[in-house]
Structure formats: structure tokens, C-alpha cells
Amino acid sequence: MKRCVCSLLAVFALGMLFTTSAIAAESYPNKPVRMIIPFGAGGSTDVLIRIIATRLPKVLGQQVVIDNRTGAGSLIGTEIAAKSNPDGYTLLATGTPFVIVPNLYKKTPFHPLRDFAPIMEMASQPYGLVVHPSLPVKSVKDLIALAKKEPGKLDYASSGQGGAMHLFQALFVSMAGLDMVHVPYKGSGPVRSDLLGGQIKIGCIGLSSIINHHKAGQLRIIAVTTAKRSSELPNIPSIGETVPGYDAALWTGLLAPRGTPAAAIQRIHSEVTKLLQTPEVRKAYEKLGTDIVATDPKTFGKFVAAEYAKWGKVVRDLKLVVR
Numbered sequence: 001m002k003r004c005v006c007s008l009l010a011v012f013a014l015g016m017l018f019t020t021s022a023i024a025a026e027s028y029p030n031k032p033v034r035m036i037i038p039f040g041a042g043g044s045t046d047v048l049i050r051i052i053a054t055r056l057p058k059v060l061g062q063q064v065v066i067d068n069r070t071g072a073g074s075l076i077g078t079e080i081a082a083k084s085n086p087d088g089y090t091l092l093a094t095g096t097p098f099v100i101v102p103n104l105y106k107k108t109p110f111h112p113l114r115d116f117a118p119i120m121e122m123a124s125q126p127y128g129l130v131v132h133p134s135l136p137v138k139s140v141k142d143l144i145a146l147a148k149k150e151p152g153k154l155d156y157a158s159s160g161q162g163g164a165m166h167l168f169q170a171l172f173v174s175m176a177g178l179d180m181v182h183v184p185y186k187g188s189g190p191v192r193s194d195l196l197g198g199q200i201k202i203g204c205i206g207l208s209s210i211i212n213h214h215k216a217g218q219l220r221i222i223a224v225t226t227a228k229r230s231s232e233l234p235n236i237p238s239i240g241e242t243v244p245g246y247d248a249a250l251w252t253g254l255l256a257p258r259g260t261p262a263a264a265i266q267r268i269h270s271e272v273t274k275l276l277q278t279p280e281v282r283k284a285y286e287k288l289g290t291d292i293v294a295t296d297p298k299t300f301g302k303f304v305a306a307e308y309a310k311w312g313k314v315v316r317d318l319k320l321v322v323r
Contacts, residue, residue, distance in 0.1 A: 032063040038077025040187035044206025082110035086257040088264025099308040104162035118301040119254040125290040126224035140242040151179040159188040207289035232289035
């Protein structure tokens, strides 16, 4: 197993070298760039990516086409990106499910470490453990007490089997020793809609897509998933304050098909990094409870490998491999 992991890391490192066939940094891009987002419009990752993607055309001098390709917990869009021409004109804008979902299946049409070149981690944010106001729950302690009082009767929603929403909540349920029912949806948008409508009472969603609903009193965030509290919601505790050791974050990053020219990687990394440091972008991310990270490709590559190993262990421990 150790030898296998080392081999994968070596392959991933080679992917970071890219081809030299190339393109000069000063001439890239000379046509529109497609940015594949393997999640639905309006979800946490989509919201954060669009803040950057809508500003990129001005600095790149070319159109950036956002292509939402949903399905199978992000597998469909990620596969399309993996099999795209590695010419610098297809990018993958993704997040934590990139390393979770492949661990759920015995065989997938791509490997996150082998088939992609890392560009950068852009940002990181907690998910919010959220309930509809009609549920008599105001804290994680309340939720645990209610779930233990009514085992098997409380449902929690996710954007799909094996996605970050599912895993973050499954980990909480497991660590708290609860018996709750997972209800998978087709995307985070429908989850948010049904939570707002009260059709389902419990969910776990990126802060960027629910923080305004919380502030308006339409939903109640009872905790955040990261070990530390959110700077935007400092009065909301972390799950780990009630369930020691719990920690899960939603990261957002950019990758490209393995073999993408270094000049393209460098140009995208440079321009996105600059945009992340602008006051308007920093303010937009801050309002969404999101921390800007802006790592280099090598650091991001190591981070993705570590995340892949971390969530793989969670999937195996919880026996969530589906086929």
C-alpha cells in the first residue's frame, strides 16, 4: 500500500512538470478558455469560482466560458476535464469532492493524482450544519439529544451519494454515535430549496450559499465543520467543540488535464492570485465566510494528495464504498 501511494505521488509530481510543447506565456491565451465546474450553478464551489471567473476575461484578454457539468457527485464533469485536450484551454474548478468521490468507487474513469496537473488552491471555508427553524434544535448538543431520542427518524440531506455534504454529515453521525437517515439529492441547489421550504430539516452546506439565509432567519446554522470558528460567524461554534476531533473543510481549487503546458499553468496561477488579493474579491469572499488561500502548484499538489489519503480512510472506515 505504501509503495502504491508513493508511486501515485510520483506520478502526480510528474504531472506538475507538464509538457514543453508549448506556448509562450506572453501568447497565452489566444482563444476562449473553458472552465468546467462539476457542480450545479448556485452551489458553494460555483459561487466562489464565479467571483473569479467573471473577472478573468479582463486580465486574460479572452472569454472564460463557465461549463457546469453535474452528475455522479462530480464524477461526470471531472471525467470530461480529465479527457480534454491538455492545451491550456480547459480548466477544472473543483473542491473537496474531487478527492472524496473517487474513493467511493472501486474503479473510476480518472485518478485525481494521476490525471491532473494542480494549479492552485484558491480558498477554504467551513460547511454549516444547518436546520430549518421549525426543528426544535439550536445547537449540536440539541441535535444529538433529539437524534438519540428518535433513532432512525431524523433525515439529513446531501447533494448526492459520496459528495462533501454526505461525507461531512456521515462523519458527524458516526463520531456522535447517531442513527440518522441520509437523503441524497441531485445537487446542492435542490437541497437548499427544500431546507428553505421545510421539506427536509437538516443539511450541511458551504457557508457561501447559506450565510445570507441564516442572517435572514430562514435557516439556522448551529455549527461549522472546521476546527476553528468562522470569522464571519464568530458566535457559531464548531462541531468539534461538541464532538472532539471533528474537522472538515470545503476547499476550492483549480486544476488542468495532465500535460497542460507550464506557461498556461503559470499564467492562470499568476492572474488568479492577483485577483484574489484585490479588495473587491477579498471582501466578497469574506462576506461568504471564506478564507483566501492562494497556494502555488507544488503546495497544492501535496495538499490534494494528503486530502485524497485522508478522505479515503474515512470512506473505508465508514464502509461507504459503493461498488
